[in-house]
Amino acid sequence: MAKLHISTTINGEPIEFLCDPPQTMLEVLRDQLGLTGSKEGCGSGDCGACSITVDGRLVCSCLMLAAEAEGHRLETIEGMARGDQLHPLQKKFVELAALQCGICTPGFLVASKALLDRNPNPTETEVRYWLAGNLCRCTGYDKIIRAVMEVAADMRETAR
Amino acid sequence: MSSQPYKWIGTRPNRPDGADKVTGRARFGADFNMPGQLIGKVLRSPHAHAVIRSIDTSAAEALPGVKAVVTAKDFPEQPNVIVPTGEMQVNLRDVTRNIMAREKALYEGHAVAAVAATTEAIAREALSLIRVEYEVLPHVIDVEEAMRDDAPVLHDHLRTEGVKPEPQKASNIAKRMENIKGDVAAGFKQAEIVIERSFTTQPVHQGYIEPHATLASAAEDGQVQIWSTTQGHFQVRGFCSRLLNIETSQIRVTPSEIGGGFGGKTVVYLEPVAVRLSQKTGKPVKMVMSREEVFRASGPAPGGSVKVKIGARRDGRIVAAECTIALQAGAFPGSPIGPACWTSFACYDIDNIQVIGYDVVSNRPKVAAYRAPGAPISAWGVESALDILAQELGMDPIDLRLKNAAKKGTKTSYGPTFDTIGFVETLEAAKNSAHYKSPVKPGYTRGVAAGFWFNVGADSSAAAHVAEDGTVTVISGNPDIGGSRASLALMAAEELGVDYEKVRPVIADTSSIGFNFVTGGSRVTFATGLAVVNAVKDMIRELKGRAAKTWGVDPEAVVWENGMARPAGSNVGEFDPLSLAQLAASAGKTGGPINGHAQLNVQGAGPGFGVHVVDLAVDRDTGIVTIDRYTAAQDVGTAIHPSYVEGQLQGGVVQGIGWALNEEYIYNSKGKLDNPGFLDYRMPVASDLPMIETILVEVANPSHPYGVRGVGEVPIVPPLATVGNAIARATGVRMTDLPMSPPKLSAALDAATPRMAAE
Structure with a gap:
């Protein structure tokens, strides 16, 4: 099977890599590019630990x-x-202890940033539904939701 | 709440590993790689119960890129010996069969062979080339069915322990146990009201987001290195040493950051297999489970049945209590039946108690510990029965519990007499909470339940080093699963009288610190915390000696205050205090490096109690339960870092809510798991929940210098009945089988109101 040559931009840097057609982005990020911050919790899109943004x-x-x-x-x-x-x-x-083991944290952070980028003033319900695709088994979500709400408020204050 | 004279304890500084964990820098189990590594994969049984007639690995071995294949033949037979692991006991004979099936495959997903290959794709292809000849046997899943005389027997050698005369026939009941206090028959004669009900639960998974992962490298000289995500790297070392006949000191295990465990990472699955593959190939071997493998082959918590009988007087005083519990151990004996029995009535001061427990094997993965193992199951029965009693007596459920609450001096049914405990204070805190005092919103109902866990001490080692500039490294050996580095650093800073930021906590590998028992049993902040405090005390003793040498006085004439050595009094002489930095700078002239060490078997773990309150609504058409408000009050001893104590309560509550409302292993008629993924095994998500309010009741543990009690396990005990009790009060229907999922709840509601359902 011939490898595909891919040109892309990751975190602002131009990146080229070769991959097999069935390879997932997560596999390439972790195994080829050394970007192991994205985690595999399920491999089926249910836990959100591998969240990234594309455009x-x-x-x-x-x-x-x-x-x-x-x-x-x-x-x-x-x-x-x-x-x-x-x-x-x-x-x-970190300040609010919104992580315990930390395995889901990268995914929650990427997802939370994606939320605040499009909705700087979310309600608690909006935060909870936006983050419903990210599983956390340690925190019961309480401190994560509080952290996102507080950052949204701080960023609105700064923007004013 | 805290009014102690502490500078650091009770504060909420940033955790030392915070930056690493929010940037993706922290390395978890699957993040370790070595040059030239192979990828290991496991072939698993498609049958719930089958004799393994033969395994032909020749085609797999011939595949280019395959470097080794192992089966049970590659692992030496083990003796019938029980060893402790976390809060559970395991038998080495069974462990070696669990990591690689021998005579029989005992559950769907049971490992039967493993390969190491140059790529994951080749490893997978190799698995498909292994030919296993099975003779499929009848299987049994359910605990009550497994106990029947005509049930398929898993182990021909298994005789029920604890029964006289000793049985001659093989049985799936591995053990019968009982604990008895007083005389229940006499007690029930005094009863004016008797409640008797039966309850059941399904197995649930710990649900850690990080799958099991390991990297093993066996060198030609016999030395072995392992990187693993585990709650106990010393246990990984111990198991690999025993299962592979390698001297313990030849194995060095480095724990990765751990992505959740909740008890499920106190045992081994992959590590011995990866080591064996590495030994055979001479190359490092990396193995990572898929989520499906985690569900099918790693330890769930048991399902079980609980029969409860409680007798009371009309004033609410309980006079007798009886409970019979049967738990699924999975494919091998060793469910948490002991703790399930011992915790069942531990919250209450009852004169007459009889608890009988059965440990039962069935064709499911061998259970592993899960947060207060066994306790949520017995509490589900007992706390539901107490709620029925409160309803029948017309009593407030907290008042009923207050009337019967265990206190200092209460003798438990399993032996010990309680020292200072905080159950009464916790009940009162719940009763006086803003939540409990608030009116229940229209359309909602309120439920209450309590829970207990012993907490654990056991073996810990720690060291403390002063660096050349006077900053401090604290070294311990328990993986940090929820912020324990911060707690250990806080206690070290408090003891030493220096800033928290000057103390760097490090978790050492098995060759760099003395033995530590697992991160489990809510023991790390308590027991390893005590080892850290003692190591710092040892270091302070050394520091005082160095100051004495500098001043030419007796060591007894030096005191340590606020991070400095000072003369004990004016009669010692006029000396300026010496700081850590000054003592460190002159260490070379006063005796060399300044270190402290401690090792101990920690006794005196303080038991914990929780009281939970929920307000919820039930949609009668769909059976969907909406939780509006939830409060957890708990006797936490001293909250060293309150944010992480709150986090333990909040996380435990939500796992308990999942157990109550949705989570279950669903098997088909062939004994195969139908829901081995997060889509169908539904754990709570953010949109299912409100904020979880916490009340930290600080009743100090007299056996710890800072009053620490374990806090991590209690919070999963009460939620099952808390939610069930609210649902019963909302609907008039008492659910007795978990989970109270929408289909089951709506069916129960329809059955209770047939006329409405027909409309």
């Missing part, structure tokens, strides 16, 4: 073929902090 749209990278990355802009958890500055969501998750 700003939230997707489960385990459900995306690597070949589909051609010509698109991907963002992963590794691209969320800027230099030595954590993103406000990353900071707040």
